[in-house]
Amino acid sequence: MLKVAHSSSYAHALPPGHRFPMEKYSLLPEQLIYEGTLTEDHFFIPELLDERWILNTHDSAYFYRLKDLELTRSEIRATGFPLSQELVEREIQIASGSVQAAVFALDHGIGMNIAGGTHHAFSDRGEGFCLLNDLAITANYLLENNLAKRILIVDLDVHQGNGTAQIFQHRMDVFTFSMHGAKNYPHRKEKSHLDIGLPDGTGDEVYLNLLEQNLFSIFTTFYPDFILYQCGVDVLGTDQLGRLNMSQIGVKMRDELVLSNAKSREIPIMCCMGGGYSKQIKVIIDAHAQVFRLAQSLYG
C-alpha cells in the first residue's frame, strides 16, 4: 500500500495573511480522503530523524543556530518565514518524512510526502520558504546507508533547485536536474548537473517535449537507482509566482512522464510536493492531488 508522510501543519506558526499557502498541507489529505483516492491508513506521521542525518547535509553551525532560533535578522528575512520553534520542528519533521517515504519506496516502488521539496535550503543557509533541504538529506541518507548508489533528483518546481544544486555540485553519485523558469527566482542560479531554463509563458507542448528528451538522456547516461521527485505545481499558468503557462492536464502529463519512467525502469521514487501559489486554493489542491491519484493508479 502507498505510504504518504504527513507532518503536522503548524498553520498557527504563521501570522494571519502570510502569503505562504500553509493550509494546503491539511486540505490536500482531506481532499484525497474525501474523494476516495486515499484512506487514513495511507498516511503516517514521520518519526523524527536523528540529528546526525541532518548534519550529514547541513553545516552544524547553521543547523544549531537555526534550532536555537539564533539566525540573524537578514538570514530570517531570506527564509520568508517568521522563525519559530514550531517552524523548525515542522521542517525537521518534513525532512524525516521524505527520508521515511524514500525508505518505503525501496520496497514498494513509491513513497510520498505531503510537503517537502525544500530545494532552496543550502548547506549553510535557508531561503525562499526553505530551512532544511529534505531532498539532499534524503539523498545523503540513502547513500550513506547503502540503500542507493546513484540518485537522480528531478526538480520540476518552477523555481530552480538552487540549494540542492549547491549541496551536490561536486558529487558524481547524485545527479541534480532542474527545469525552471529562466527569469524566475532565484535570480542568481546555481549550477545543477543539468539545468533547463524556460522562457516566460512556456506551455505544455514545449515543456513536455523538453522533459521527455532530457529524462531519456539522463536515464541512458546516468543510470540512477533511485529518484527523488520535486513535483511543484507553480508551473501552472494560474500561478501568481510562476511565469510559465502550463495547464492542469499538462501538469498531470508531466507527473505521468516521470512516474511511468520510474515504474517501467523499476527505479524506486519518492515524490515531495514543492511550491504552488495559484490564487485559488482549489486549483493548488487539485494540481497537487493528481500526482497522488496517479501514484495510486500506477502503484496501488
Ligand SMILES: [Zn+2]
Ligand atoms: Zn517554487
